[in-house]
Amino acid sequence: MRMDPTTGEAPGWVIRVTVKEFVEAYPHIEAKHAYTELKEAAENLFECKVEWDEEVVERGKKSTKHRVVRWIYEKVDTTTAGWVDIKFAPSIAPYLLGIESEFTKYKLRHAADLRSIYSWRLLEILAQYRDTGFVTIGYDAFCQSVGAPESCVKDSAQLRRRVIEPAVKELQEKNGLAIEWEPIVPAGRKVTGFRFKFKPDPQGRLF
Structure with a gap:
């Protein structure tokens, strides 16, 4: 899947999380602080990376390629009112969102709780x-x-x-x-x- 040349975004890999959803997931957070907490959690994702080894075939020979990818490909826009858009990197999105299935909010909530x-x-x-x-x-x-x-x-x-x-x-x-x-x-x-x-x-x- 390629990025949209107009927006620079990869369709299906941009997940919008609203303050309402955030509060529902974390009821212990006071509503007046919810947006600040949501923005901070989303911004922290930009500093996170994932590494893995994958097998590649070049000219008929197998080799192992080490990959290092950020979780999201762009810092979160914190000027929005009531939500944040999390733009997952194309290289890692299929692993996080499921190759053929839609995004599972349940998994995001538990990972974001760290x-x-x-x-x-x-x-x-x-x-x-x-x-x-x-x-x-x-x-x-x-x-x-x-x-x-x-x-x-x-x-x-x-x-x-x-x-x-x-x-x-x-x-x-x-x-x-x-x-x-x-x-x-x-x-x-x-x-x-x-x-x-x-x-x-x-x-x-x-x-």
């Missing part, structure tokens, strides 16, 4: 392995993927306390993900990576 950037980025990592439910990742690669601060990169105990545990807890509580994880510590030496085993909740809210 407040920690580390939760978002851990979610991005797990999403790449949703078919297997298991991922092993090196220490440096993990720190880079989640955007861990330097103090945590240098101290695995801080990384665990400030990044991994809060992110896992939020994904468990807000997305219903069953996650088990452990550090990789060969022969009692320093942590060299992590193993994550996960399973989406039975209602399929996440993947």
Whole structure:
């Protein structure tokens, strides 16, 4: 599907979320603050990215291509009255919206409920392995993927306390993900990576 040359938008990939829908999804938010909260949540999507590996065939040879894509291809217009239009990137939209099915608001609501950037980025990592439910990742690669601060990169105990545990807890509580994880510590030496085993909740809210 190509973008409209006039509007620069990809039909079907622009989702309008109204303040009314936002309040219905998050009744704990005061109505007077709802639009501000909605705009902030939508704007934060622009800073989020997703990475995955895909198999490509070139000149009869198979290879793996690593892709890095923003969730949305344009910052949200916050001057609108009562709604925001979220413009999902063409490369990622089919995965988020469903290749042949219409957009599922239920999934968006649960994903948008995440407040920690580390939760978002851990979610991005797990999403790449949703078919297997298991991922092993090196220490440096993990720190880079989640955007861990330097103090945590240098101290695995801080990384665990400030990044991994809060992110896992939020994904468990807000997305219903069953996650088990452990550090990789060969022969009692320093942590060299992590193993994550996960399973989406039975209602399929996440993947």
